[in-house]
Amino acid sequence: xxxxxxxxxxxxxxxxxxxxxxxxxxxxxxxxxxxxxxxxxxxxxxxxxxxxxxxxxxxxxxxxxxxxxxxxxxxxxxxxxxxxxxxxxxxxxxxxxxxxxxxxxxxxxxxxxxxxxxxxxxxxxxxxxxxxxxxxxxxxxxxxxxxxxxxxxxxxxxxxxxxxxxxxxxxxxxxxxxxxxxxxxxxxxxxxxxxxxxxxxxxxxxxxxxxxxxxxxxxxxxxxxxxxxxxxxxxxxxxxxxxxxxxxxxxxxxxxxxxxxxxxxxxxxxxxxxxxxxxxxxxxxxxxxxxxxxxxxxxx
Numbered sequence: 251x252x253x254x255x256x257x258x259x260x261x262x263x264x265x266x267x268x269x270x271x272x273x274x275x276x277x278x279x280x281x282x283x284x285x286x287x288x289x290x291x292x293x294x295x296x297x298x299x300x301x302x303x304x305x306x307x308x309x310x311x312x313x314x315x316x317x318x319x320x321x322x323x324x325x326x327x328x329x330x331x332x333x334x335x336x337x338x339x340x341x342x343x344x345x346x347x348x349x350x351x352x353x354x355x356x357x358x359x360x361x362x363x364x365x366x367x368x369x370x371x372x373x374x375x376x377x378x379x380x381x382x383x384x385x386x387x388x389x390x391x392x393x394x395x396x397x398x399x400x401x402x403x404x405x406x407x408x409x410x411x412x413x414x415x416x417x418x419x420x421x422x423x424x425x426x427x428x429x430x431x432x433x434x435x436x437x438x439x440x441x442x443x444x445x446x447x448x449x450x451x452x453x454x455x456x457x458x459x460x461x462x463x464x465x466x467x468x469x470x471x472x473x474x475x476x477x478x479x480x481x482x483x484x485x486x487x488x489x490x491x492x493x494x495x496x497x498x499x500x501x502x503x504x505x506x507x508x509x510x511x512x513x514x515x516x517x518x519x520x521x522x523x524x525x526x527x528x529x530x531x532x533x534x535x536x537x538x539x540x541x542x543x544x545x546x547x548x549x550x
Contacts, residue, residue, distance in 0.1 A: 254484060254492040257476035260469070262499025265341045265349065266507070267469060271462050274451035276339040278444060279466075281437035282451075283334055286467030288434045291427040304421050313420060320428065322418055327429035329411035330474075336403045345400065346504030347512065351390065352404030353497035354523045357530075358383055359409030360489055367413060370485065379530035386522025393515030412489060415481050422478035426471060488534065494527050 268279060299307045313319055340349040358380055364370035372380075391397045418425050444450040452460055481489055501520070504510045 251480070251484070251492070253476040254480035254489060255495055257473040257480065258493055258496035259499065260473040260476075261353070261496040263503070264337070264469075265346045265500055265503050267462070268338050268341045269508075271451065271455070271459050272342045273455045273459055274463070276335060276342055277440065278451060279338045279342075279463075280331065280334045281440045282463045282466045283470045284331070284430050284433045284437035285441060286464060287426070287470045288430040288467070290467035290471055291423065291430065295423060295427055298423070304424065310424060313424075314428070319420065320432075322414060323420070323425055323428040324432050326411055326414040326418070326425070327432040329407045329414065330429060331433055332407040333404055333411060336400050336407065340400050340404075344508070344510060346500055346508055347510050347516070348398050348401050349404065350497040350500035350504055351387070351398055351520075351523075352401035353408070353493060353500065354383070354520075355387060355401055355405035356408050356497075357489075357493045359405050360412055360493070361530075363409055363413045364485065368416070373533060375533035376530055379526045379533060382529060383523050383526030386519040386526065388519075389522065390516050390519030393513070393519070412477075412481050415478055418478075422475050423471075425478060426474055 271279065274282070296307075298304075299310060304310055336352070337349055340346065340352070361370075361372065361376075361380060365372060387398075387401075415425065420428070441450065445453065451463060455463075480492075484492075505512050
């Protein structure tokens with residue numbers, strides 16, 4: 251529980267970090283996250299394995315030799331890359347509230363994936379909460395004149411990422427390293443091309459920007475490691491509840507710190523989503539009486 255709350259708190263404050271380095275375009279920022287996450291993990295993991303973590307290096311190498319492992323985490327890598335890009339694009343185009351909405355929708359995706367793929371059961375009040383949240387999203391879509399595509403992209407990609415990670419068998423940090431390893435070469439090529447063209451943020455930005463980009467690996471790894479740990483220990487339905495911590499902080503950042511437009515229709519939609527959260531939490535905290543939500547940890 252602590253890992254999940256900590257992860258989403260950090261994600262909730264991420265818009266502030268990425269806005270401070272918006273001299274780089276969205277693609278470049280995603281590539282920096284990938285490259286410096288790879289470098290950070292490449293330094294950290296051998297140290298931990300030499301100290302006997304995960305059974306030592308031989309055990310880890312044995313797992314990495316299995317094609318199934320690379321297929322599973324390769325799929326996770328593609329989803330997290332899409333999610334990172336959509337999020338950073340939203341932040342750097344003054345759409346932090348849309349990013350917030352994306353992560354408000356994400357728990358609904360997790361709940362539905364839990365029901366459809368993992369066989370989790372919901373009672374009528376939990377289904378009602380899902381319907382209320384969907385209604386809130388519909389209000390915002392109608393008011394905006396169309397579906398919030400960036401929000402939907404974020405929700406869908408991160409929902410599938412969570413499902414894939416739920417089925418992963420490797421320790422969280424090893425899994426993260428595989429994901430960024432899959433993405434490392436194309437990301438490094440893109441950054442190298444930008445340096446060649448003279449358009450890299452390293453060349454155009456200040457020393458502060460350079461240091462923040464170099465630190466992108468650390469600030470990326472920390473919440474992902476916390477989330478990867480939590481998602482293997484908690485029901486996807488409970489993960490869905492806790493994921494409202496991040497979007498709530500992002501909502502406050504967008505509305506209060508960056509003063510983004512929050513008209514009556516959008517605010518009404520958020521109110522319905524918040525109401526759904528309250529209903530879902532209330533229903534989920536009565537599992538013994540309602541006989542729902544079987545423990546995933548007991549089934550794995």
